[in-house]
Structures are given as C-alpha cells and as structure tokens.
Amino acid sequence: MARKKEAKAQGPSRDHLQTYQRMNFLYQASALMAATTAQTQQEPRSKWNDNRTRSLNGLGRYYNSTMRKMARRLVIRLDPHVKRSICKRCDTMLLPGKTSAVRIQHQPETTTVTTCLICNTHKRLIARPDYELFNDKAEIRPDMETEAVEKADA
Ligand SMILES: [Zn+2]
Numbered sequence: 001m002a003r004k005k006e007a008k009a010q011g012p013s014r015d016h017l018q019t020y021q022r023m024n025f026l027y028q029a030s031a032l033m034a035a036t037t038a039q040t041q042q043e044p045r046s047k048w049n050d051n052r053t054r055s056l057n058g059l060g061r062y063y064n065s066t067m068r069k070m071a072r073r074l075v076i077r078l079d080p081h082v083k084r085s086i087c088k089r090c091d092t093m094l095l096p097g098k099t100s101a102v103r104i105q106h107q108p109e110t111t112t113v114t115t116c117l118i119c120n121t122h123k124r125l126i127a128r129p130d131y132e133l134f135n136d137k138a139e140i141r142p143d144m145e146t147e148a149v150e151k152a153d154a
C-alpha cells in the first residue's frame with residue numbers, strides 16, 4: 001500500500017515509460033508530417049487540380065490516431081496542450097495558418113475559435129487572461145515551482 005502511494009507521488013507511472021516515449025515520438029512525427037509537403041511524380045488527377053505537391057497530412061493523422069488509441073487503451077491522460085493541438089474529429093495536427101484557422105470571438109465571452117481546415121470542425125476555448133490549466137499550476141508540478149524560484153532569484 002505504501003509503495004503504491006510513493007509511486008503516485010512521483011508523477012506518471014514508470015510502467016508506461018515506453019508508451020510515453022512512443023506517444024511523444026508519434027506526436028512529433030505528426031507535427032512534422034503536417035508541416036511537410038512532398039513533390040509527386042504522378043500526373044494530376046484532374047485538370048482542375050494542377051499542383052504536383054502533396055501534403056503528408058494523412059500520415060500525420062494516422063500517427064495522431066495511433067497515439068490517441070494508445071492513450072485510450074492504457075487509460076493514460078494526454079497533456080491538455082497536446083490535446084488542444086489535435087482536431088478531435090479527424091486527428092489532424094492543428095498548425096495555425098497551415099491546417100487550421102484561428103479567430104478571436106468576443107461575444108458572449110472572449111474565446112479562441114480554432115477551425116480545422118480539413119474537416120471544418122471548430123474548437124472553442126475560453127480565453128481568460130488569468131486562467132491557468134490544471135496541470136500548469138505550480139503546486140501541481142514541483143519542477144515548475146523550482147523554475148519560478150530560480151527566475152525570482154535571477
Ligand atoms: Zn479536423
């Protein structure tokens with residue numbers, strides 16, 4: 001019983017270390033694929049679509065989908081920042097200007113509306129200046145507390 005409490009106090013379990021590493025790799029690979037376009041040698045499919053560059057977004061979506069599937073199966077929470085950067089409908093990495101459009105809406109409350117350019121799904125996040133995500137709070141993350149103290153000393 002005591003051993004279990006100690007493990008919980010240290011943060012994420014060591015049992016899932018490889019899973020976290022793999023999820024991290026998949027997330028970074030997905031971000032790279034969303035930002036990359038590849039030149040193709042194929043003829044354009046129609047005369048209307050005349051560009052020979054092709055986005056690797058599909059591969060990035062597959063990586064994100066795999067990452068979310070792993071988290072769901074092992075009941076691991078994704079970091080909210082990671083979760084907010086992925087489209088919940090099509091798993092596209094939401095890069096502003098590339099795969100998503102970001103708008104500020106002021107009514108009824110100031111919100112950031114991120115629209116996925118692939119599937120047109122909206123993601124609305126309330127933008128309060130004093131709002132802090134639960135896992136960003138200093139009392140939750142001891143490493144951030146020490147960083148804050150070091151900054152105050154400098
Ligand atoms: Zn989408």
